[in-house]
Amino acid sequence: MIIGAFITVTLVLIALLALVWTPLDPGAIDIAHKLLSPSAVHWFGTDQLGRDVLSMLMAGTHNSLGVACVAVLIGAGCGVPLGLWAAARGGWPEEIIMRGNDLLFAFPSLLLAILITAVWGPGALTAIIAIGIFNVPVFARVTRGGALGLWQRDFTMAARIAGKGRFAISVEHVLPNLSSILLVQATIQLSLGVLAEAGLSYVGLGAQPPEPSWGRMLNEAQTLTALSPTLALFPGLVIVFAVLGLNLLGDGLRDRFDRKLRSG
DSSP states (O other), rough: OHHHHHHHHHHHHHHOOOOOOOOSTTOOOOOOTOOOOOOSSSTTTTTTOOOOOHHHHHHHHHHHOOOHHHHHHHHHHHHHHHHHHHHOOHHHHHHOOOOHHHHHTTTTTHHHHHHHHHHHHHSSSHHHHHHHEEEEHHHHHHHHHHHHHHTTTTHHHHHTTTOHHHHHHHHIIIIIHHHHHHHHHHHHHHHHHHHHHHHHTTTTOOOOTOOHHHHHHHHHHOOOOOOOOOHHHHHHHHHHHHHHHHHHHHHHHHHHHHHHHHOO
């Protein structure tokens, strides 16, 4: 967990720093200095247009993390209420919600992005909506599964006997007891969101030029690996470390919460 938290915090700090400062302008084109190897001036070298790779990676950090964070917020903001309602009501409302989730699961984020692009065009917003919609059934299923067990607990039954309605019980008693599960799931979905954003940008459906993006950097580097292999190496490593750090953080949080639940 410590390693995952360290990697995650480092990425967040880099993303915040990139909002106000990068070593060089990530969009500045300098053809005279294209495809340079790493040096004291350009720590990670330059790309085919002479842009500083380190500056582009830093700027791409807040784009990738920003898309993933907003997409997770959309998924949780829609999926958690749906899961709570399905568990509280049961019957045909639950059946409709869960079958709707099954329908959304049939459309991966890439296919959703293609459909959305046909309407609104490619861009970061397309990636956010596609990944966010894909996250909705995930949070709905996790919330419903946890809530169903809590509705059989003594404290919820006592609240029902006291005259509280299903909505009040869901908000005041069920949701707080699901916070640890949802936090772990959000961390895992963040890692998947970073990977999905990179994949969408790789195929041209994510952030558009001149906004830097890790996925697009990989796409642009694939034909230049013989001339400058570091062009693909550095963004690939950043994606790996970002996904690894978030997954390690999620696993650590899950283990910690599980120990607390078992000891409780």
